[in-house]
Amino acid sequence: MKLYRKSERPGGVVDRRTFLQRSGLAVGGGVLAGSLPLTMVQRAQAQDKVNPPKPGVDTEIRKSVCTHCSVGCGVLAEVQNGVWTGQEPDFDSPINLGAHCAKGASVRDHGHGEKRLKYPMKLTGGKWKRISWEQAIDEIGDKLQEVRAESGPDSLFFCGSSKASNEQAYLQRKFAAFWGSNNCDHQARICHSTTVAGVANTWGYGAMTSSFNDMHVAKSMLFIGSNPAEAHPIAMQHILRGKENGAKMIVVDPRFTRTAAHADKYVSLRPGTDVAFMWGMLWHIFENGWEDEEYIRQRVWGMDEIRKEVASWTPDEVERVTGVAEADVREVAETMAKNRPGSLVWCMGGTQHHIGNNFTRAYCIVQLALGNIGKAGGGADIFRGHDNVQGATDVGPNSHSLPGYYGLTDDAWSHWARVWDVDPDWLKGRFDAESYLSDTGDMQPARNLPGIPVSRWIDGVLADPADLSQKDNFRVAFFQGHAMNSLTRGPELKEALEKLEMLVINDPYPTHAAVVSDRTDGVYLLPAASQFETYGSVTASNRSLQWRFKVIDPIFETLPDHVVLYRLARKLGFDKEMFKHIKVVDDEPSIEDTLREINRGSWTIGYTGQSPERLKLHAENRHTFNTTTLKAEGGPCDGEYYGLPWPCWGTPEMGHPGTPILYDTSKSVAEGGLTFRARFGTERDGDSLLADGVYSKDSEIKDGYPEFTADMLKQLGWWDDLTPLEKREADGRNWKTDLSGGIQRVAIKHGCAPFGNAKARCVVWTFPDPVPVHREPLHSPRRDLVEKYPTYEDIKSYWRVPIKYASIQQIDYSQKYPLIFISGRLVEYEGGGEETRSNHWLAELQQEMFVEINPADANDRGIRDDEWVWLEGPNGGRIRIKAMITPRVTRGVVWTPFHFGGWYQGVDLVDKYPKGTEPWVRGESCNTATTYGYDIVTQMQEVKPTLCQIERAG
Amino acid sequence: MAQLIRRAGAVLTVTLLLGGCYESPDVTLHEPGEYKGPDDPFLEKAADPEHQEQLQQRLARGQTDR
Amino acid sequence: MARMKFLCDAERCIECNACVVACNNEHEVPWGINRRHVVTMKDGEQGEKSVSVACMHCTDAPCAAVCPVDCFYTTDDGIVLHDKDICIGCGYCFYACPFGAPQYPEQQAFGVRGKMDKCTFCAGGPGEDNSAEEFEKYGKNRIAEGKLPLCAEMCATKALLGGDGDEIADIYRQRVMKRGGRPQTWGWETAYKEGES
Ligand code: SF4
Ligand code: SF4
Numbered sequence A: 001m002k003l004y005r006k007s008e009r010p011g012g013v014v015d016r017r018t019f020l021q022r023s024g025l026a027v028g029g030g031v032l033a034g035s036l037p038l039t040m041v042q043r044a045q046a047q048d049k050v051n052p053p054k055p056g057v058d059t060e061i062r063k064s065v066c067t068h069c070s071v072g073c074g075v076l077a078e079v080q081n082g083v084w085t086g087q088e089p090d091f092d093s094p095i096n097l098g099a100h101c102a103k104g105a106s107v108r109d110h111g112h113g114e115k116r117l118k119y120p121m122k123l124t125g126g127k128w129k130r131i132s133w134e135q136a137i138d139e140i141g142d143k144l145q146e147v148r149a150e151s152g153p154d155s156l157f158f159c160g161s162s163k164a165s166n167e168q169a170y171l172q173r174k175f176a177a178f179w180g181s182n183n184c185d186h187q188a189r190i191c192h193s194t195t196v197a198g199v200a201n202t203w204g205y206g207a208m209t210s211s212f213n214d215m216h217v218a219k220s221m222l223f224i225g226s227n228p229a230e231a232h233p234i235a236m237q238h239i240l241r242g243k244e245n246g247a248k249m250i251v252v253d254p255r256f257t258r259t260a261a262h263a264d265k266y267v268s269l270r271p272g273t274d275v276a277f278m279w280g281m282l283w284h285i286f287e288n289g290w291e292d293e294e295y296i297r298q299r300v301w302g303m304d305e306i307r308k309e310v311a312s313w314t315p316d317e318v319e320r321v322t323g324v325a326e327a328d329v330r331e332v333a334e335t336m337a338k339n340r341p342g343s344l345v346w347c348m349g350g351t352q353h354h355i356g357n358n359f360t361r362a363y364c365i366v367q368l369a370l371g372n373i374g375k376a377g378g379g380a381d382i383f384r385g386h387d388n389v390q391g392a393t394d395v396g397p398n399s400h401s402l403p404g405y406y407g408l409t410d411d412a413w414s415h416w417a418r419v420w421d422v423d424p425d426w427l428k429g430r431f432d433a434e435s436y437l438s439d440t441g442d443m444q445p446a447r448n449l450p451g452i453p454v455s456r457w458i459d460g461v462l463a464d465p466a467d468l469s470q471k472d473n474f475r476v477a478f479f480q481g482h483a484m485n486s487l488t489r490g491p492e493l494k495e496a497l498e499k500l501e502m503l504v505i506n507d508p509y510p511t512h513a514a515v516v517s518d519r520t521d522g523v524y525l526l527p528a529a530s531q532f533e534t535y536g537s538v539t540a541s542n543r544s545l546q547w548r549f550k551v552i553d554p555i556f557e558t559l560p561d562h563v564v565l566y567r568l569a570r571k572l573g574f575d576k577e578m579f580k581h582i583k584v585v586d587d588e589p590s591i592e593d594t595l596r597e598i599n600r601g602s603w604t605i606g607y608t609g610q611s612p613e614r615l616k617l618h619a620e621n622r623h624t625f626n627t628t629t630l631k632a633e634g635g636p637c638d639g640e641y642y643g644l645p646w647p648c649w650g651t652p653e654m655g656h657p658g659t660p661i662l663y664d665t666s667k668s669v670a671e672g673g674l675t676f677r678a679r680f681g682t683e684r685d686g687d688s689l690l691a692d693g694v695y696s697k698d699s700e701i702k703d704g705y706p707e708f709t710a711d712m713l714k715q716l717g718w719w720d721d722l723t724p725l726e727k728r729e730a731d732g733r734n735w736k737t738d739l740s741g742g743i744q745r746v747a748i749k750h751g752c753a754p755f756g757n758a759k760a761r762c763v764v765w766t767f768p769d770p771v772p773v774h775r776e777p778l779h780s781p782r783r784d785l786v787e788k789y790p791t792y793e794d795i796k797s798y799w800r801v802p803i804k805y806a807s808i809q810q811i812d813y814s815q816k817y818p819l820i821f822i823s824g825r826l827v828e829y830e831g832g833g834e835e836t837r838s839n840h841w842l843a844e845l846q847q848e849m850f851v852e853i854n855p856a857d858a859n860d861r862g863i864r865d866d867e868w869v870w871l872e873g874p875n876g877g878r879i880r881i882k883a884m885i886t887p888r889v890t891r892g893v894v895w896t897p898f899h900f901g902g903w904y905q906g907v908d909l910v911d912k913y914p915k916g917t918e919p920w921v922r923g924e925s926c927n928t929a930t931t932y933g934y935d936i937v938t939q940m941q942e943v944k945p946t947l948c949q950i951e952r953a954g
Numbered sequence B: 001m002a003q004l005i006r007r008a009g010a011v012l013t014v015t016l017l018l019g020g021c022y023e024s025p026d027v028t029l030h031e032p033g034e035y036k037g038p039d040d041p042f043l044e045k046a047a048d049p050e051h052q053e054q055l056q057q058r059l060a061r062g063q064t065d066r
Numbered sequence C: 001m002a003r004m005k006f007l008c009d010a011e012r013c014i015e016c017n018a019c020v021v022a023c024n025n026e027h028e029v030p031w032g033i034n035r036r037h038v039v040t041m042k043d044g045e046q047g048e049k050s051v052s053v054a055c056m057h058c059t060d061a062p063c064a065a066v067c068p069v070d071c072f073y074t075t076d077d078g079i080v081l082h083d084k085d086i087c088i089g090c091g092y093c094f095y096a097c098p099f100g101a102p103q104y105p106e107q108q109a110f111g112v113r114g115k116m117d118k119c120t121f122c123a124g125g126p127g128e129d130n131s132a133e134e135f136e137k138y139g140k141n142r143i144a145e146g147k148l149p150l151c152a153e154m155c156a157t158k159a160l161l162g163g164d165g166d167e168i169a170d171i172y173r174q175r176v177m178k179r180g181g182r183p184q185t186w187g188w189e190t191a192y193k194e195g196e197s
């Protein structure tokens, strides 16, 4: 037995994986537990008990929601005299029934704030200097005005956050709009943008179609590129309940994940070949007539085109491309076909590809063929990542859209100008008036051009301005809650950070971006309050909105994001317009008013019924909701679904219960039923795109119908169902732009879905690949396949920047970098990890960045377990990490976690953090070694897969 | 010495048990001595039937699948 | 009278470490000490299984049997507690314990062990319930407050059950009946001299 001691780390102790690995535990757990010399573990620096509960002092319970993932577990915080002293299980929450994963069980650490940024700081002459908020806002504002005057508003890159509340995320988007730029974005770009685009373009909305709880009634579950045991642990409670109820559980993943350990069937496939695998499944489905013909006839358009593509995916070809044997593909297809309804779940394993939108559409099409969408127990169950990435996608800072997926057209701007009650011309005047080359090759004014997304922001800094579809490069970047180590091309990221004139980081922790560059000046750190130090709504992956009550006041000098936005807007002179209908008290914009404004404008996705009052009522009555259906049984929320999952149609007064399962025709729309959305017109190639003889329960139109407009109401003779007031507002408008909600109300009164009743489409004629096809990854090791399945041609301007495909794929990197490199999550950490690595309860459990490598690959390289290795990517980025030899990954594939940061190419940057804020655990960011590659539709970064080589570090 | 043997016995038992062998070898454990510390008022509380009832309800509420 | 026990359902445990963190958070256990561990067998291979292990509060607790200063006592419902004022940190109990539960904070130089610490089933130790002193030495006394072990109450998947042995066995039995397969009451044979049938 080797003792494990790390002297140079804060309290180096046995970390979990090492603990398990070194113990020879494979034979029997207890032996290890009985013999491990825990006595030898080193103690941390004196850790006195922080904020212990005091006897005899009143304890208050405050209800919040975990901030670490989109499952949305309820948190009960115990507070004494404003100090967070304990956490209790929230048994009443129908989402977690009291449970947490390691992250959720640790959130009280936010209240300790040991490693938090405590006051605003500025980097001058290589030193961090404490400054006041006033000075910070003044200096930042002055610099912003300066670059605006010289280079226009698009010279600022403003990154918002999937960790902001709905209200804050919405204000981030509004802030960008009022500043006059679309150059704003958030984490969704790099986690599920391809899902949102692919799925919305298939059937209307790009979100998880059912809920975690709905897994209880699934008959089968297929996880592909998804590892809920680590990424969405409490989802596993529902998944395992489903399994105990008899569901067949399948995991398809390049890596034998902790989720796979619980599956009935595990299939390993080559990274980046999911389209081929899906078509392989469909090949068997069609071959055996397992498809749901009636469902396809009534509700699906374009399946014949798919049949043609699938025909070429014979079992042999599927095996050649994916590496999966025919019997396995067939078994998966048969299991799904014979155990319906079944749920298909994917996560970042399915999205982070340059053809990610093809992946996500292929998943949907398989589910359509099986008739699994719109049924309890079925679904395309996309588990989102960050706690509010769904909400920030819905109403937050997206570079390609205004809140509510309205897009960036003139209509969209005029809709929101009406909601905001500002002069559209004034708003227009905030933008660069010039026109630039758009994605479709014509010239468009800046306000209608999607901004540069966060995945490409470094190119906005580094590219030749002549190649940009905007006036100038980015000169200032402002990150309000985003981890830079999540972005690929580490060395170029560092260069971009160094080239900026000013960098502002507004975060509870300093983050990797604060330390990775060699800047000595022009960096501001603004301490942010966490979501436990403020309040507001948050949207879980299942589209439920939950209310967080404030647990404690902001600690130290931290400020909530919306306060910072207000102060900046005031400094920049547009606070009056931006907060016209939002009350501001002591510099804090009212969260309730902000949500009401979201309610007033977001008709497209039914973010209109979830008033603050209703959400608070749900929060207080969590115990009344059924844990399988999420429906309240009795009590003040009787008949409503927990968190009013969107779409929650109409005004709050209308009392819509929310939609627990999208496109479920077995319920009436008024009770949460739905049809597929008529989003793509009514006709294509002479075919009707409307549903054929199928409609939601109680619908008065017994067939498909287009989306509702005022004119349509008149034609149907339903116009007079509107009140006079509604008529005035609704005339000439449609279900998306009628601010009275009358059109939606009347449509629903007659049993109809406001957005129409259409077929889902398998062919997205507006996308580069109308029928999803397989294309080899840009960094493919299979040169033999690159020829048959090549990528796209390079594009001169796409989302304002040039984008390369063929010119990258042409180069054969696989000789020098033969290993396929993928990355993923650890249960203890989240995202870029700065927050969780600064949490001592979590840090203690996971102390080192490592790479999982198959024993064969390790032996080929003379690498022993737990040795230091260098991992180098084709972009030249190198990371020094520990080797973990394990059969979890197959030969030729290596895996690293992506949560580490604070090192750069072998150097621990500990001294570059402001004193006392360095995370307990630091390590190399895997993305220092990841490469170029972006989705053709959304600019998602292709991190899965890339290539690398590994060697022993001397 | 006696104590040493006892300890070795305990470790051995464990190793076998958890190593997959469920046959208990015959090991005599020494009777624990009388507890020497102060009383724990908790003991009295724990015996209260009302308290027991409370714990039972708590279990049903928190640890079942509900 | 209830007999308090732990049961970890390996079919449900996902090795998420919530139980470990919940315990550390609740009792402010210092860095380097974990009263609970999650142990994985066949890590990364087919058949991978995890269970969460802490003091099992054994019948005829072996730790108590070897303690040279007799600092252990057992409550009527079977919770094994100890008195840190009496403990001399000798480490015998660690070797006696089948589950590796007892731990010792290292105290400064020469590897002198501090007072033993282990899972209290969230029932504190001697002294007034939930007094500052009890918290300092043993952490919270949830049982006295009518609550149950936090590790079990916060378990991600309700794999870890903690409470009256008959009741948790019932919950577990129902689960096994539903999903089929052989019941595997991990550690019960050793701790409670009984399996689950
Ligand atoms: S991280 Fe996710 S699964 Fe874990 S406690 Fe938080 S919300 Fe629940
Ligand atoms: S019962 Fe309490 S003390 Fe024991 S491991 Fe669980 S949380 Fe920790």
Ligand code: SF4
Pocket: C008, C012, C013, C014, C015, C016, C017, C018, C019, C020, C038, C050, C051, C052, C154, C155, C156, C157, C158, C159, C160
């Ligand atoms: S919390 Fe539950 S599921 Fe997670 S490791 Fe502990 S026992 Fe296992």
